[in-house]
Amino acid sequence: MDDYKITTDALDDVGHLISERALKGETVLLNMGPQHPSTHGVLRLLLELDGEVVVNCIPDIGFLHTGIEKNMETKTYEKAAVMTDRLDYLNTVGNNLVYCLAIEKLVGLDVPARAQALRVILVELQRIASHLVWLGTHGLDLAAMSMFLYCFREREMIMDIMEMVGGQRMMATCIRPGGMWRDVPAGFEEAVRQFIRIFPKRIKEYENLLTRNPLFLERTKNIGILSKEDALRWGVTGPMLRASGVAHDLRKVRPYSGYELYDFDIPTQSDGDTYARYLVRMEEMRQSLRIIQQALDKLPSGPVRSNNRKFVPPPRAEIGVSMEALIHHFKLWTEGFTPTKGAVYEAVESPRGELGVYLESDGTPKPFRVHWRTPSFLNLQVLPLLAKGHLVADLVALIGTIDIVLGDVDR
Numbered sequence: 001m002d003d004y005k006i007t008t009d010a011l012d013d014v015g016h017l018i019s020e021r022a023l024k025g026e027t028v029l030l031n032m033g034p035q036h037p038s039t040h041g042v043l044r045l046l047l048e049l050d051g052e053v054v055v056n057c058i059p060d061i062g063f064l065h066t067g068i069e070k071n072m073e074t075k076t077y078e079k080a081a082v083m084t085d086r087l088d089y090l091n092t093v094g095n096n097l098v099y100c101l102a103i104e105k106l107v108g109l110d111v112p113a114r115a116q117a118l119r120v121i122l123v124e125l126q127r128i129a130s131h132l133v134w135l136g137t138h139g140l141d142l143a144a145m146s147m148f149l150y151c152f153r154e155r156e157m158i159m160d161i162m163e164m165v166g167g168q169r170m171m172a173t174c175i176r177p178g179g180m181w182r183d184v185p186a187g188f189e190e191a192v193r194q195f196i197r198i199f200p201k202r203i204k205e206y207e208n209l210l211t212r213n214p215l216f217l218e219r220t221k222n223i224g225i226l227s228k229e230d231a232l233r234w235g236v237t238g239p240m241l242r243a244s245g246v247a248h249d250l251r252k253v254r255p256y257s258g259y260e261l262y263d264f265d266i267p268t269q270s271d272g273d274t275y276a277r278y279l280v281r282m283e284e285m286r287q288s289l290r291i292i293q294q295a296l297d298k299l300p301s302g303p304v305r306s307n308n309r310k311f312v313p314p315p316r317a318e319i320g321v322s323m324e325a326l327i328h329h330f331k332l333w334t335e336g337f338t339p340t341k342g343a344v345y346e347a348v349e350s351p352r353g354e355l356g357v358y359l360e361s362d363g364t365p366k367p368f369r370v371h372w373r374t375p376s377f378l379n380l381q382v383l384p385l386l387a388k389g390h391l392v393a394d395l396v397a398l399i400g401t402i403d404i405v406l407g408d409v410d411r
Contacts (some may be wrong), residue, residue, distance in 0.1 A: 016159045016353035041406025057387040064410040072370040073389045076336030085171035088408035090130040093122045094350045096175035102346040102359040103177040115304040116258040124288040129158040130351035135291040138400040142219045178306035220275040224386035224398045238353025243280045244272035262291045277405040313336045337364030376408035
């Protein structure tokens, strides 16, 4: 018991969550993690086990804490945008989008129609890329090693498109307040059309490998069941919620960036297990293709950034020929703009669920308060509920089914 007492003393503030059976030595405490960054992120799980059965599971987070929210408050509104990419690093374009939507709502800034359509195309491509990382790593976790190679093959096509648009594969900050950083290059539309021609067949390949695979079914069916009532009670969003039978998607419920113009469905399942969440995400990729196709077919011409010089820097081409443009550029990038006092909340549907940002202005060029509502943080809290009563071997499937990004959790 003396050796065990040392272990319980080391539990610190989570000690009160351990059961009486553990304190009596009837169950075993096992430290799982912190995991290596090349997995789902740096996550530690404190497990209480009865043999191989999980009695309790306590997530310990904070290993990736970066202080992004407070760091954003030290920068002007426009300069802080680059930090949004570093939250959910598999949804960088979506992070840019919700932050820019909040600024536009705060100052009443218009966004041209072409920029709205391009935003939708890029965000949906990003959703597919994120789901491909989830599918590849989830398969790899469950010993379906080929899935990882196949999924990253298609993801490379999307990363090439992102690099074409913003000059970076992942963190380009191509969405800016008032529209886009710049217009897309000449080969953009053909590159996207080439992807949406190829990808439906590739989804069928993934499904042929997994959907009726007896080993995959054994590892996912009836594993980690989350009821509709529990999903709502715990504030779960995204595919986790829709796989429990709730057809909630912010793109439909509270459309933004012109999503009301597109025809698409909200995939749902009723079983609420790991397999149901797999089915929902697979169908979501098909729906994203539908949205991208529609946006490309009616992509308008015109500017990609607002002409409101009070908040938006002028095009680079004007700086060399217009003194007024040069002054505007200099002042906006050195001093920033000053919104009136007020606060807004804006949310979008990220690949993991509701991604929201609360933005408060005190009338200075820097935001007074920036706070993010990240889906990974809220979805992770149901892991103890999902894990209880399952085997230790099922934990890796349960972590994968939540599709957490620890940069999205810790901030």
